[in-house]
Every structure is written in structure tokens, then in C-alpha cells.
Amino acid sequence: MSHxxxxxxxxxxxxxxxAARPRLCALLLMYKHLPRGGVxxxxxxAYRTPVQKWLEDMNGLTGxxxxxxxxxxxxxxxxxxxxxxxxxxxxxxxxxxxxAILRRLLExxxxxx
Amino acid sequence: MTPPGPxxxxxxxxxxxxxxxxxxxxPPGLYVAAAGYHGKxxxxxxxxxxxxxxxxVYDRDGTCQDLYxxxxxxxxxxxxxxxxxxxDVEWREELAERCRVETYLYRFDDIRGALKTLLEFGxxxxxMPCTExxxxxxxxxxxxxxxxxxxxxxxxxxxxxxxTTPPKQPQTQHVPPDDEEEDGGGCAELMRRAAEALGAxxxxxxRCLCRTS
Numbered sequence: 001m002s003h004x005x006x007x008x009x010x011x012x013x014x015x016x017x018x019a020a021r022p023r024l025c026a027l028l029l030m031y032k033h034l035p036r037g038g039v040x041x042x043x044x045x046a047y048r049t050p051v052q053k054w055l056e057d058m059n060g061l062t063g064x065x066x067x068x069x070x071x072x073x074x075x076x077x078x079x080x081x082x083x084x085x086x087x088x089x090x091x092x093x094x095x096x097x098x099x100a101i102l103r104r105l106l107e108x109x110x111x112x113x
Numbered sequence: 114m115t116p117p118g119p120x121x122x123x124x125x126x127x128x129x130x131x132x133x134x135x136x137x138x139x140p141p142g143l144y145v146a147a148a149g150y151h152g153k154x155x156x157x158x159x160x161x162x163x164x165x166x167x168x169x170v171y172d173r174d175g176t177c178q179d180l181y182x183x184x185x186x187x188x189x190x191x192x193x194x195x196x197x198x199x200x201d202v203e204w205r206e207e208l209a210e211r212c213r214v215e216t217y218l219y220r221f222d223d224i225r226g227a228l229k230t231l232l233e234f235g236x237x238x239x240x241m242p243c244t245e246x247x248x249x250x251x252x253x254x255x256x257x258x259x260x261x262x263x264x265x266x267x268x269x270x271x272x273x274x275x276x277t278t279p280p281k282q283p284q285t286q287h288v289p290p291d292d293e294e295e296d297g298g299g300c301a302e303l304m305r306r307a308a309e310a311l312g313a314x315x316x317x318x319x320r321c322l323c324r325t326s
Binding site: 004007008011014017021024093099102103106109110112113 | 243245
């Protein structure tokens with residue numbers, strides 16, 4: 001699965017994919033930023049810098065494009081974080097968070113299948 | 114590893130009714146889930162919860178007297194193991210010092226049924242994503258047909274990439290130059306009026322509308 005996550009995350013680095021599938025891409029980003037162990041404080045703002053970094057890696061984006069995409073992706077991250085908080089609480093173990101994100105990722109992929 | 118809440122505990126209890134319970138570590142067998150856990154996490158977990166193992170004992174002929182002991186006997190020719198195990202973490206001797214453990218055993222006369230039961234417990238009761246199960250288990254139980262995404266997401270990957278690639282327009286599209294309209298100037302006139310209405314440059318508007326790639 002981790003190989004597929006890497007491949008899909010690479011696809012999300014294309015502006016068209018990120019714009020068309022913000023939830024899928026946001027979940028992939030969250031999955032990629034999971035620590036190996038310990039606990040995670042679930043906060044939307046924790047993903048702001050990774051999203052910004054991700055947008056910097058996209059080629060050919062104007063400032064306007066970046067702002068629009070940033071807004072879209074952060075909205076998707078915010079929604080995912082809110083759902084995860086409802087399920088796991090504000091502080092979750094990395095293992096539980098990993099499973100919860102993975103379940104959502106699979107749901108997203110099922111919609112596309 | 115998901116600490117079970119009260120609702121989930123009830124579900125677990127319901128699922129395990131009829132299973133033989135032992136306060137002992139799991140016997141030798143084949144684990145069906147591939148997820149591994151950090152040592153430290155298991156310690157934290159054990160400070161608060163029991164470790165629970167489900168053991169599906171494959172006993173086609175009904176010859177096993179003691180299900181627990183049966184797991185140590187050699188497997189039959191048609192099975193890779195006598196016992197198939199689902200647990201939060203693969204059992205290790207050192208866990209015995211820190212963790213309280215419960216093992217539940219059940220007799221099955223076919224492997225597919227045994228594995229499917231463990232899979233259903235993992236997915237529906239424990240909330241494990243299907244991808245954390247061993248791919249062979251998913252295949253044998255027919256789970257790949259029920260939920261293909263658990264076994265292969267390459268088709269979806271192609272779809273994601275395809276859906277966002279702009280379709281190529283036919284190369285044969287003919288763009289008439291300004292002064293060569295075949296319809297007696299109708300197109301040029303329309304372009305001029307549209308450009309006027311939009312306050313745009315005619316040539317630029319034409320280039321935008323007639324772009325081929």
C-alpha cells in the first residue's frame with residue numbers, strides 16, 4: 001500500500017489532480033506526514049506548512065493559482081481533521097490515526113473505482 | 114491498535130460468543146494481518162488494556178480434542194497452518210511480563226470460512242483497513258472480488274491521472290485566416306461583434322477561440 005500511496009501522492013503534485021481531487025490529495029498528504037509512533041495532536045494548522053511546501057513543488061503556478069489551490073486543499077484538510085477529531089478525539093496515537101486516514105483514503109478510492 | 118470503547122466492547126463480546134476463552138498467550142500459528150506495532154506503543158496499550166487474540170483452528174475432520182494444543186501439531190496437507198491468528202500485535206515472549214492476554218479459539222472445517230471470520234472481525238469490529246491484511250488472505254477469502262480496492266488500486270490510479278489529462282483536440286481543425294472566410298464573411302463579422310461586445314482585440318480573441326493544442 002505504501003508504494004501506491006507514494007504514486008498517488010506524486011500524481012497529486014500535478015495541479016489538475018490536486019484541484020480535481022482535493023480530499024484525496026489532502027488525505028494523502030496527512031498520511032505522508034504521520035510520525036512513526038507516539039501521539040499526534042490533531043490540528044488543521046499543523047498541515048499548513050506541508051501544503052505550502054507541496055504547492056511550491058508544483059510547476060507553473062501563478063500566485064493566484066497557489067492561493068486558490070491552497071484554499072481548496074486547506075478546506076479539505078480542515079474537513080478531514082474535523083472528522084478524525086470526532087472519531088479519535090483531539091489527541092490520537094499515530095497508529096490509530098494511520099488506520100483512520102487509510103480507511104478514508106480507501107473510501108475515496110472506492111468512489112473512483 | 115484501537116482501544117475498544119464501550120460500544121465496541123459490546124460488539125467484540127457479541128462476536129466472540131461461542132468461542133473458547135483462555136487466559137493465555139496465543140498458540141503458534143499464522144497471523145493474518147500484516148500491520149506491525151511499535152514496541153513502546155504496545156507497552157502503553159498494555160498498561161490500560163488486555164491484548165486479545167482470535168485463533169481460528171482448522172480441524173477438517175473434527176479430530177482435535179484440545180483446540181489450543183492442536184495448534185502445535187503439524188498442519189494437514191491442504192493447509193499452511195493448523196491455526197490462523199488475528200491479534201493487535203504479533204505475540205512475543207517479553208509481552209508476557211507487561212500484558213494481560215486473552216485468547217479465543219474456534220473450530221472451523223474449512224480454511225476459507227476460518228480466514229473470512231478473522232477478516233470480518235478485523236474489518237468490521239476492530240475497524241482495521243483491509244489493506245493491513247495479508248494479500249493472500251484477501252485473495253483466498255474472495256475479498257478482492259468483493260472490494261477490489263483492497264488488493265489493487267492501479268486501475269484507480271490510472272483513472273485519476275487520465276481524468277485530469279486534457280483531451281487532445283483533433284489536429285485537422287482548420288482555422289480560416291481573417292480574409293478567407295468560406296461563408297462570405299459571416300464568421301469574421303461575428304468575431305468582430307463579439308470582440309466589440311467584450312471590448313477585446315479581434316486577433317487575440319480569434320487566437321484564443323481557435324487554439325488547437
